[in-house]
Every structure is written in C-alpha cells, then in structure tokens.
Amino acid sequence: MAQKTALVCKLLASAVSISHKAGKIIRDVMKKGDLGIIDKGENDLQTEADRSAQRCIVASFKSLYPNICIIAEEVDKISQNLDVPKDWLISELDKDILDLECPKSLLNVTEDQITIWIDPLDGTSEFTKGLIDHVTILIGVCVNDDAVAGVIYQPFWKNQGRALWGLVGSGVGGFELKEPPTDNKVYVTTRSHYDKTIESFIDGLKPCEIIRVGGAGNKVLYILEGKAHAYVYPSSGCKRWDTAAPEAVLRAAGGILTDKFGNKYSYSKDNEKDPLNKDGVFATSPAINHIEFMKLISDIQSKM
Numbered sequence: 001m002a003q004k005t006a007l008v009c010k011l012l013a014s015a016v017s018i019s020h021k022a023g024k025i026i027r028d029v030m031k032k033g034d035l036g037i038i039d040k041g042e043n044d045l046q047t048e049a050d051r052s053a054q055r056c057i058v059a060s061f062k063s064l065y066p067n068i069c070i071i072a073e074e075v076d077k078i079s080q081n082l083d084v085p086k087d088w089l090i091s092e093l094d095k096d097i098l099d100l101e102c103p104k105s106l107l108n109v110t111e112d113q114i115t116i117w118i119d120p121l122d123g124t125s126e127f128t129k130g131l132i133d134h135v136t137i138l139i140g141v142c143v144n145d146d147a148v149a150g151v152i153y154q155p156f157w158k159n160q161g162r163a164l165w166g167l168v169g170s171g172v173g174g175f176e177l178k179e180p181p182t183d184n185k186v187y188v189t190t191r192s193h194y195d196k197t198i199e200s201f202i203d204g205l206k207p208c209e210i211i212r213v214g215g216a217g218n219k220v221l222y223i224l225e226g227k228a229h230a231y232v233y234p235s236s237g238c239k240r241w242d243t244a245a246p247e248a249v250l251r252a253a254g255g256i257l258t259d260k261f262g263n264k265y266s267y268s269k270d271n272e273k274d275p276l277n278k279d280g281v282f283a284t285s286p287a288i289n290h291i292e293f294m295k296l297i298s299d300i301q302s303k304m
C-alpha cells in the first residue's frame, strides 16, 4: 500500500506550487506598470502585487487546508478578499517535494500544531523603486514554536522566477548552497530601514564588508548563496512573516536565526496579535558559529 504523505511535506509541496502562481501574479503587476501603491505608515508600503499575491496564496491554502491557522501580512479588506479568479486556486503538490523522505520528527504533526506565516511580497519598498532582484515571496510552515519548512520564491530570477525551499532535518533545494568567503567577513543589512543604531552596530563589526539590500528573504539568500556570513538587523520592524520561511530554509541548511540576545523567536499562533520581531534579526551561515558571533554582538551592545 502507498505510504501516506506527512502533512508537513504536503504543506511544503503546496507552498512551492502556490509560490509559482503568486510569482506570476507579481510579475504581471510589474509588467502592467500601475503598482497601486498604498502607504500603510512610516516607511511601510503596499502594492497591488502584495495584495493579489496574498489573495492567491491564502485562498489556495484555505481551500486545501481549511482548518490550518494561516497568518499573512496584509490585513486590509481587499487583501483579505478570498473570492479569487479560479485559476488563482492552486491545488497541485510539487512532485520533487512529495518525493522527499519526511524527517521522523515531523511524521506525525497534526493540523492544530501548524501555523503558516505568509509574506506575499517581501521587499515592497525595493519593488516600488524597481529593485526587483530584492523581492521574494515567503511561506513558512511552523510546528508549535518552530519554523520547520519554508519557501523563498524569487519572482524575478532570470525573468521566470524560482522557488528555493528547505525542510529541517531533510535539506534544501532549488538552489546551490555555497560557503561564504574565507578572507574577509561580509555582513548583509537593511537598505531601506538604515538608522543610527544600525550604523553603530556596523561600526562595531569592522573590519568587514557591508552589503545593504532590501528584504528579509533576500538577505537570508545572501547567506545561503555564500555572499555573506551573517544578516545583521539590530532594530525592531521585521515581523514573524518576514523571518518564518527564511529561518526554516536557513535552519534546513545548517544556519541559525535569532534575536539580538541569541534567542529564537516563537512562530506559534499565539504571536498573531504581536508578530513583531522586536529584538532584531541576526542570522548566520552554517559556516559561522552563531554563539561566538552573538558574543561579538553582545560586546558591541554593551559598548553602545
């Protein structure tokens, strides 16, 4: 008799398939040219692409898994309208993911343990400025407190998009995992939310090379592709939907993501009302000792 696919693996397979459709929706909005930008607050934009991608992703998940808790970034009426065109409802399951062997620890996870955190478009500020390489779609599958599976989708990669995925205990796919350089240290930080606190942190990390790019997903990709040793964001501003998928993919690759005290964020549904990652984001490559790196961060903090 055929083996029943574990729920976490099914969710990841759905996430990969759905992300391809949401990516196409984002590319189409960009092609059309009218981004429909709304200002949600200080340095916090939303576009037609954020709204439509979220509707596609949430409506697809809801129709397949009506009892699972889904938390997505956009909370306005338009984004929450799940009456979507039929072809936005994706029911396919990515075949490569279904072929994976589900890690033993995730075999018996039940629907009530799961929260799916969705950022339909990460790097909106960059998107509105035409910096399309910074944009990703983030879908993080979490079990109780932990981000265990995730998709980071780059809608503009080689004009066609690609889905990068990770499953903790199994591995990563959709890209080539690379080691960071061995000569100098490279850190990646915010482009659009840079301030004095971040500047002081960066000064404390010197000598090093600093790369400033948009998006939480994009910055974790810098680590995964060997372009940076760590992601440094000592301020609040990122939310759970910004880090759930990146943390899952990074953990699946052997890296770590924590707050500035070295503590992991919880991704349980209890965080829905207060999803802010208030103590910053510090993520390290599998090639870096996270505890040692956080000692350096703690030294910098004590001198500030």
Ligand SMILES: Nc1ncnc2c1ncn2[C@@H]1O[C@H](COP(=O)(O)O)[C@@H](O)[C@H]1OP(=O)(O)O
Pocket (backbone or CB within 6 Å): 042, 043, 044, 045, 073, 119, 121, 122, 123, 124, 125, 189, 190, 191, 192, 193, 194, 213, 214, 215, 216, 233, 236, 237, 238, 239, 242
């Ligand atoms: N102060 C903030 N207000 C709103 N979103 C923020 C803020 N800081 C970070 N973010 C979210 O985290 C992502 C990474 O931040 P940064 O690029 O500054 O490092 C941003 O693209 C944005 O996600 P989003 O684009 O999905 O709204």
Ligand SMILES: [Mg+2]
Pocket (backbone or CB within 6 Å): 044, 045, 046, 073, 124
């Ligand atoms: Mg946003």
Ligand SMILES: [Mg+2]
Pocket (backbone or CB within 6 Å): 119, 121, 122, 123, 216, 241, 242
């Ligand atoms: Mg985001």
Ligand SMILES: [Mg+2]
Pocket (backbone or CB within 6 Å): 050, 073, 119, 120, 121, 122, 123, 124
């Ligand atoms: Mg977003």
